[in-house]
Amino acid sequence: MTLKVGDIKQYLYCPRIIYYTYVAPVDRKVTPKMVYGKEEHIEFERLERRRTLRAYRLAEGERRFRTPLESPRLGLRGVLDMHVVTSLGCLPVEVKYTASRPGLNHKYQLVAYAMLLEDAYGKPVRHGYLYLIPSKNVYVVEITPNARAFVRRMLLQIADLIRRETFPPATRRAGRCVDCEYRRFCGDVV
Amino acid sequence: MYFLTDEERKHLLKGLLPRSRDQGVADELRGWNWSQPPLSPVYDMPLAIYEVAGAYCPTNRDLYLRRVERVRPKPSPAMARGSALHAALVHVLVAAKRLIYAHGVDNYQEIFRSLQELVPLSIEPYTRDLAPTEAESLRQKALIIHDFERARIIARIQEILTKHPYIGEDSLVSLALPVVVEQKLDGSFLGLSANLSTDAFTFCEPMILDLKFGEPRKFHRLQTTGYALVMEAIYEFPVNLGCLVYAEFRGNRLIIKKDLHVIDDELRQWFIEARDEKARMIYEEIDPGVAEECHPACYCYQVCHR
Numbered sequence: 328m329t330l331k332v333g334d335i336k337q338y339l340y341c342p343r344i345i346y347y348t349y350v351a352p353v354d355r356k357v358t359p360k361m362v363y364g365k366e367e368h369i370e371f372e373r374l375e376r377r378r379t380l381r382a383y384r385l386a387e388g389e390r391r392f393r394t395p396l397e398s399p400r401l402g403l404r405g406v407l408d409m410h411v412v413t414s415l416g417c418l419p420v421e422v423k424y425t426a427s428r429p430g431l432n433h434k435y436q437l438v439a440y441a442m443l444l445e446d447a448y449g450k451p452v453r454h455g456y457l458y459l460i461p462s463k464n465v466y467v468v469e470i471t472p473n474a475r476a477f478v479r480r481m482l483l484q485i486a487d488l489i490r491r492e493t494f495p496p497a498t499r500r501a502g503r504c505v506d507c508e509y510r511r512f513c514g515d516v517v
Numbered sequence: 518m519y520f521l522t523d524e525e526r527k528h529l530l531k532g533l534l535p536r537s538r539d540q541g542v543a544d545e546l547r548g549w550n551w552s553q554p555p556l557s558p559v560y561d562m563p564l565a566i567y568e569v570a571g572a573y574c575p576t577n578r579d580l581y582l583r584r585v586e587r588v589r590p591k592p593s594p595a596m597a598r599g600s601a602l603h604a605a606l607v608h609v610l611v612a613a614k615r616l617i618y619a620h621g622v623d624n625y626q627e628i629f630r631s632l633q634e635l636v637p638l639s640i641e642p643y644t645r646d647l648a649p650t651e652a653e654s655l656r657q658k659a660l661i662i663h664d665f666e667r668a669r670i671i672a673r674i675q676e677i678l679t680k681h682p683y684i685g686e687d688s689l690v691s692l693a694l695p696v697v698v699e700q701k702l703d704g705s706f707l708g709l710s711a712n713l714s715t716d717a718f719t720f721c722e723p724m725i726l727d728l729k730f731g732e733p734r735k736f737h738r739l740q741t742t743g744y745a746l747v748m749e750a751i752y753e754f755p756v757n758l759g760c761l762v763y764a765e766f767r768g769n770r771l772i773i774k775k776d777l778h779v780i781d782d783e784l785r786q787w788f789i790e791a792r793d794e795k796a797r798m799i800y801e802e803i804d805p806g807v808a809e810e811c812h813p814a815c816y817c818y819q820v821c822h823r
């Protein structure tokens with residue numbers, strides 16, 4: 328089975344989303360937030376093509392946008408927002424629309440993309456970037472061995488959840504349920 | 518044994534320290550956020566750090582037996598050895614601090630003389646269940662640690678005294694012996710025991726140290742992680758670094774290796790997951806079953822395989 332990088336984000340948000348996606352699929356509504364996010368990504372790409380690489384502290388490099396990546400070895404696929412190919416290797420950039428600091432879900436998505444890039448280019452990736460659209464802040468994220476191991480373990484946990492078809496407990500952060508598109512399918516949350 | 522060599526210091530200052538500061542840690546995984554998930558405990562089941570961090574038994578049945586079945590197997594020889602050697606080290610460190618305060622900087626020669634004459638800790642209480650040859654070997658090892666640490670401390674005091682002509686006792690202690698041994702901590706914010714004790718803690722750059730006398734294992738880093746989280750919860754300052762000190766005896770020689778590490782997001786999440794899983798196992802009284810591959814030296818072996 329091949330998982331999507333986006334599944335990592337969903338799993339970290341609430342494991343039940345994985346259940347609703349793979350085990351007992353339900354219809355989810357496309358929210359205005361999702362449409363808006365897509366538009367922001369297009370605008371990011373338009374502006375990014377004209378910018379220098381200074382925000383990434385790089386002197387040279389070629390940007391590549393919306394690259395589909397897949398690794399049968401990892402059982403993972405995804406479309407990477409952008410990556411920069413330099414003479415010293417390539418660096419993933421994940422674009423996020425969030426006003427707060429990047430969260431762990433963003434971090435591990437980026438690590439997963441770094442692992443996919445490594446397979447695609449056959450070279451190690453030492454770090455990547457999280458670009459936050461509203462603030463235009465760029466966060467450097469080191470791709471550490473522990474972070475890779477964590478992503479691998481998470482992929483196993485997701486695959487396990489799907490295989491066993493167990494309905495997982497809801498996230499412990501009740502605040503997330505309020506905003507969740509799947510809330511009406513969970514009978515036991517506030 | 519807790520003092521870093523020049524190479525280790527360099528590795529710390531040029532490698533780990535800047536990396537730990539750059540890398541950052543997700544705020545939700547800082548100990549001071551103990552009141553919110555994922556750090557807030559799910560079960561009212563306080564655990565000791567070694568109980569969360571220990572993974573010698575693949576199924577954690579040792580913990581189940583102790584906490585649910587109330588089985589009290591005798592500590593294994595390895596456990597007795599670890600406690601005795603650790604105590605031997607603490608004995609020298611604390612005595613050295615005491616001597617500096619007692620004699621004062623001006624009587625530094627008296628400090629050295631008293632340190633040279635310091636009687637090693639009696640490890641008899643730890644040898645009760647050991648065979649005579651094992652007990653003797655442990656005595657020898659404790660002596661090696663005693664001599665090694667004493668020599669290092671004397672050298673450190675001498676070095677500091679040559680550098681700082683106006684130094685006082687308190688400053689000499691903090692420069693020559695910048696570790697607090699067996700610092701007591703209350704881990705109840707994080708669903709841990711209220712009576713925790715770190716092997717050692719350095720305060721120049723907050724770092725948790727843990728002394729081990731066995732083979733290095735990956736999960737040993739959970740031990741430093743747990744204490745870092747507790748320190749953050751109590752004192753509200755970041756603790757980003759851990760150091761596992763592995764001591765090994767080759768004949769009469771003491772070999773020391775250190776595993777300096779950043780207490781990163783992943784270690785923190787691993788610790789929290791282990792805490793929740795183990796607390797649940799005890800709370801719900803779930804017997805995880807006998808492991809497929811048990812180490813014959815496991816102190817619960819007799820109970821599980823009778």
Ligand code: SF4
Nearest residue numbers: 574579808811815821
């Ligand atoms: S004997 Fe085996 S199952 Fe029992 S506690 Fe030890 S390792 Fe675990």
